[in-house]
Amino acid sequence: MSSTSSYAAQSAASPLAPLKIERRDVGPKDVQIAIEYCGVCHTDIHYAKNDWGMTNYPVVPGHEIVGKVTALGSSVHHLKLGQQVAVGCFVNSCHTCSSCKADLEQYCLNGFTATYGSPSKDPGGFTYGGYSKDIVVDEHFVLTLPSGLDPAGAAPLLCAGITTYSPLMHWGVKPGMTVGIIGLGGLGHMGVKLSHAMGAKTVMITTSKNKAADAMRLGADEVLISTDTEAVAAMANQFDFLLNTIPVPHDYNQYMNLLKVDGTMCIVGCVGPVAELNTGPLIFGRKSVAGSLVGGIKETQEMLDFCGKHQIVSDIELIKMDEINHAYERMLKSDVKYRFVIDMHSLS
Amino acid sequence: MSSTSSYAAQSAASPLAPLKIERRDVGPKDVQIAIEYCGVCHTDIHYAKNDWGMTNYPVVPGHEIVGKVTALGSSVHHLKLGQQVAVGCFVNSCHTCSSCKADLEQYCLNGFTATYGSPSKDPGGFTYGGYSKDIVVDEHFVLTLPSGLDPAGAAPLLCAGITTYSPLMHWGVKPGMTVGIIGLGGLGHMGVKLSHAMGAKTVMITTSKNKAADAMRLGADEVLISTDTEAVAAMANQFDFLLNTIPVPHDYNQYMNLLKVDGTMCIVGCVGPVAELNTGPLIFGRKSVAGSLVGGIKETQEMLDFCGKHQIVSDIELIKMDEINHAYERMLKSDVKYRFVIDMHSLS
Known part of the structure; x- marks a missing residue:
């Protein structure tokens, strides 16, 4: 078990501050990713502020994740170290229901595991998202980023x-x-x-x-x-x-x-x-x-490939991690064209 | 120009009473029908009582019509005198818009002509419906009733x-x-x-x-x-x-x-x-x-043929014309299994 630096909301009232939380070991089917960029979705604000009354603190928001592979489980063969990859809004599902079998994991009848805030066997008992230096994700939920796409602008494609x-x-x-x-x-x-x-x-x-x-x-x-x-x-x-x-x-x-x-x-x-x-x-x-809710993993990969072919990324404002509170304030005033993306190199 | 006996609501306040109104001449494409049975739809009550504020009195309700052909226009060749036919909720449409061309006259972009209460070139300026001894309808909007179906029970199929x-x-x-x-x-x-x-x-x-x-x-x-x-x-x-x-x-x-x-x-x-x-x-x-709104003419014929094949009609209570006010009262209390049908032979 190793530890990593994450940027977590510890309660609705307390100021946001860097926090040491553990990530899970890399299992046979897992991929460890060094996060480079993470888009800032309005859902992140709802979770950080507990708007929906379902937040378990500490929460690490972020489900528009782009990074590079830093470790691979023993049975993961379709990815390689250093490859640019992406993670979206969920990181697990039951794999057995009619929705999962139809590549519609977003409608998993047993409930998907959200990238942050869902119950999990990971250390801490909940999944932690992309406002972090790295993340460990089951290979099924790891997308590959087409070459030639700006990785920061590509992050918001994931949601x-x-x-x-x-x-x-x-x-x-x-x-x-x-x-x-x-x-x-x-x-x-x-x-x-x-x-x-x-x-x-x-x-x-x-x-x-x-x-x-x-x-x-x-x-x-x-x-x-x-x-x-x-x-x-x-x-x-x-x-x-x-x-x-x-x-x-x-x-x-x-x-x-x-x-x-x-x-x-x-x-x-x-x-x-x-x-x-x-x-x-x-x-x-x-x-x-x-x-309609996001998209399944297969369709998300198709979307990334479509964006690679058509050179489509999001219009973004790149921010440092410690600018997140100000970014939230601006988002609440619709003052962003059109997505904030955190440069995770700024998280010390 | 001939005249016919109809049972019309003359105003929201006045009692319902038989009324002499004119029907139009039988044009080249028209079919004249002696009405045998007419189903009683909740819409009839809304119109008779002017619930929607759009009734032009006198109104003759009724758009679940079954009867027999009594006259044919010179260019109508697919029907014959005495044949059992039916008329549903509308009797004209523009024939030129994308909906009409797709056999979806019920969604006519220029507005269909309802079987009763719509502006019309007929005498009186409005269409008159099925609470009547007879009706004249453009052949395109006349359906044929499969043999073997009870004509009274078939009337409610039209709506x-x-x-x-x-x-x-x-x-x-x-x-x-x-x-x-x-x-x-x-x-x-x-x-x-x-x-x-x-x-x-x-x-x-x-x-x-x-x-x-x-x-x-x-x-x-x-x-x-x-x-x-x-x-x-x-x-x-x-x-x-x-x-x-x-x-x-x-x-x-x-x-x-x-x-x-x-x-x-x-x-x-x-x-x-x-x-x-x-x-x-x-x-x-x-x-x-x-x-979804009723169905197009082509589909209505398919429905009638389907019902003929499967011997499906409505469960009805057959009433006489002068029982209509009591029937309306019972319908407002959901006291009917499951459709009133007027025996038009009872209209003197």
Whole structure:
């Protein structure tokens, strides 16, 4: 058993401070990774602050992890020392349920093990995430990073990237389709890049006129200002698919008329109660409201390879570990374009 | 121009009384039908009472129509005089939009013409429905009734039947699947019969223990009492598809955990605000909430042929025209198993 330096939230009230916690030994199927970069997801804030009442302190957030292999278990043969790899939102699942067998570990019927905060046999009893010098992960949950991708910009692909890629793929986005990405933040900016790369006509739907230029730069073909009722009415029945990345409760019903018959709006940004469901737009057009959670391991690797081919990474601001509290404050004000990534070399 | 006796609601306040209104001439593409039976749908009550604030009096309700051909336009060749035919919820559409071209006239982007209450070039300026001795309808919207089906019991197939058949078919219900029909009324009892005939394991989901025996008689394989939290928990992740026929606002979220990953609940019973949308069950299982409206003309004919093959009709109570007010009162108390049908021979 060895020990490692991690940056952990020890309680909701206490200041964040470096902390010595143990990592588990490298078992036969494990991969030890020296973490180079870790993206900062809004979920990290919820956990650090115990917003959902389920945090076990100390918690080490971070599930957008890029690093290099530093040790391999005896039965791991498809990776090599020094290889650039990545870890996303979960690090274990039951491997036996119908979801796991269908490469949908994110919907494991027995519950996946989240990269941080889940019960675990690791020292400490809970998994610790990516705000750390290194991590030990079962090989099944270790992704490989395509060469040529900036590793810092690639880190957010492991959550923001796959969370938008998976529904776009599941609902068959392709050339000839019109896709609306609702909300331009960490998820939304990845949605625009990916939908554009998949060949769909991509429309950024936002309340903010001042985001229009940036949306076009990211790959949007058009920008629809959702408060412009005339513009919205003119685009009724135009969209094959809407990806809703708004992270807070809101009246999503206003967007349903944009969908064609048989269209789907998939909500990925806001977990929990959003607004009243009005069945009118669903019934008078056989439309659907759906949800989607990150993506399975196989699909996450496909997403990374797709991003390698299309040279897609996240737009990031690279920060040092001791800037994390300020980063959280800025994220709560939506003041980041579009993802903070921690340079883990800065963790002493 | 000829005239005909219809049974019309003349205003929300006045008593219902027979009324002389004109029908249109039989044009080249028209079919004149002597109405024998007309089912009584809850929508009829909403229109008669102007619940939706959109009724133009006098209104002649009725969109579950079965009768016999009494006259044919000069260009109508696929029907013959005396043939048993049927008319459902709409009698015209634009024929040119993408929905109409896809045999989905119910989602006509220019708005279909409802069988009653829609603006029309007919005398009176609005369409008049099936509480009448006869009706003139464009041949495209006239269905043929398979031989061997009881014509009175078949009438409700034109709305209650197709409203449940269409989503069951659209979401691919077949042997090997488990389907839940939520709510046992006019729609629900057709849903049970049709899902059973499609070969799916069919579970009636109801709050009422006293409906269990009847549900089994109709074809349910099991009955799940939705207030029995243990029984509901035991069936989590078991259902491929849920057809929700509850006609009033309710917390549909309670049913979402019954669905498998990628499952859909389709709401057909309640139009308008239902309850708050909680995205949790959608996101943590890629589930969908959808809606569906009756079915297109081609699919309605397929449904009638399916019912002919499987000898499926509605369970009905046959009434005389002058019993309609009492029938409405009983329907408002859910006191009907499971559909009133008016014997139009009783309209003098």
